[in-house]
Amino acid sequence: MWRYAIPVAIFAVLFGFLFVGLNRDPSYVPSPLIGKHAPAFSLTTVEDPNKQVSPEDFHGKPFVLNVWGTWCAECRREHETLLEISRQGLAPIVGLNWKDERESAEQWLRQLGDPYAATAFDPEGRAGIDWGVYGAPETFLIDANGVIVYKHIAPLTMEVWNREFVPRIRAGGGRS
């Protein structure tokens, strides 16, 4: 009798693995930075090559770090959402302009509107590597202690914002 159970059991195990695999996004790479202190950088801003910006500037209350580039079509799609989030004013958004050209980035912000409290210019992608960025857009949430609490890969939507970011910002000791 149990001879017949073996193929059935093998089938069930395979089915289980494959079924779980079906619903997983293979391009999603979990970040080891969750729960770690936000990596430091000191970069110039997109608007002003003489002005420095660093994540440290925003410590003390939760902030969002959004990685983008003008070469990234999904970022354009996401931009409207970022503008709406910045209008909400729940937490400042820091832009990380990743592997881009200053002129194009400036033009993008002028034309589409600027949702960022500041935008760091990272043409060589160094800060990107430190933050474990492997594509744009990626959006991090950093709590009041400067610890990364959440990372969203792919364009941000209001649905994701309301579901994943807002409760964490409210819980993160934010004064906003």
Add this chain to the structure above:
Amino acid sequence: MRAYVAIMAAIMLLAQTVWAIDAAPAFSDPQLQARYEKLTHQLRCLVCQNETIADSNATLAADLRKQLREMIAAGKSDQDILNYMTDRYGDFVLYKPPFEARTVLLWSAPVLLVLAGVIAAFNVIMRRARLPMEESNDAMSDDELDESRRRTV
């Protein structure tokens, strides 16, 4: 035949140089170059996922190769470099995942599957070894055997 093998080997050697991504070797010191190549083949390009950073044209892979070159030039050890990468990108960046509680099933699966196959094969062979006499008896009675022999004669 020997000539054919030699030609194929030559083509493969050539192909390797053709496919090298960066035009010039990264280091003039062959020892450092060997380390560099070994490491680029151990690290995954996260954009393309099924390519190592040695094989990938993605700009992120180029950045990581650059980072790698600088770290080697700065005298960092292989372990330092791999730690640097996993600190930022997680174990996924390694082509060879580390052996730990989470990956026990992954690493032991080949051995377990071979074992299961050996056990299954052993069972089948043992059963077969016991069968022949009984089976011929079961399949045909002596009368039937006689009859079939007579028909063939």
